[in-house]
């Protein structure tokens with residue numbers, strides 16, 4: 305049985321990954337940790353919780369020893385748009401949490417999962433069907449710089465010290481439990497909330513801007529499936545392209561109108577987010593993930609929209 309520690313547990317991914325992992329491995333085998341205990345009341349009530357600043361290496365290491373942890377999920381990160389407001393802080397947090405996770409994993413014989421992102425690609429990368437192994441000059445956002453660094457550093461710890469590091473490049477993640485904060489793809493979550501609450505939405509990226517997106521249940525399955533994969537089958541590690549749908553704002557609006565025919569959308573472009581979105585792939589090629597560990601998403605834009613509208617409506621009823 306695994307003994308798992310999730311750092312950054314209170315964010316968009318962690319608030320769903322913790323219960324998902326607890327349902328598989330048992331509540332007591334999944335320790336949630338976050339800098340804010342306040343944000344994590346539900347996680348702390350259901351299983352072990354530790355207040356931790358992931359930049360505090362000693363505190364981090366003590367928790368790993370206390371619970372005999374063998375797998376670390378490092379979810380600590382400032383997202384792409386927030387990172388541009390304070391690049392130094394973004395570097396310090398994103399890379400600091402990663403380096404602590406890696407050296408603590410090395411010293412305590414743990415596996416490590418750290419998400420990468422479509423943000424690990426840049427303006428020079430092929431935009432359509434972006435290959436697994438391609439140019440990654442992601443030098444227009446600090447978030448991208450951190451993601452490329454993180455992929456390399458994680459591969460280095462695997463090659464040099466044998467640390468079992470694994471990762472996926474997440475598309476924009478769409479979920480109804482916890483709102484994302486400060487990402488470029490956030491519009492694709494906010495649109496469902498505004499559709500239910502107001503019947504209209506002002507989109508901050510332009511019509512025709514394609515980006516990969518994924519529904520959270522598929523993202524959670526991807527993480528578990530990759531961490532359970534037979535290591536002898538993995539030719540890649542940090543990090544796998546995974547994809548399930550790619551769309552532009554008009555397509556998600558049209559899907560919502562199938563349920564809410566009066567839904568209206570206009571545009572007020574955020575230049576920072578637009579520039580970031582323009583530098584990211586239109587769609588990734590995820591053949592390697594499918595071949596090496598059996599990645600197969602279940603949701604497309606239609607089935608995700610059906611579910612999101614039901615779940616978001618329930619939140620406000």
Ligand code: AKB
Pocket residue numbers: 383384385420421422423447474475476477484486487488489490
């Ligand atoms: C962001 O928009 O910053 C994230 C991501 C795609 O990594 N959602």
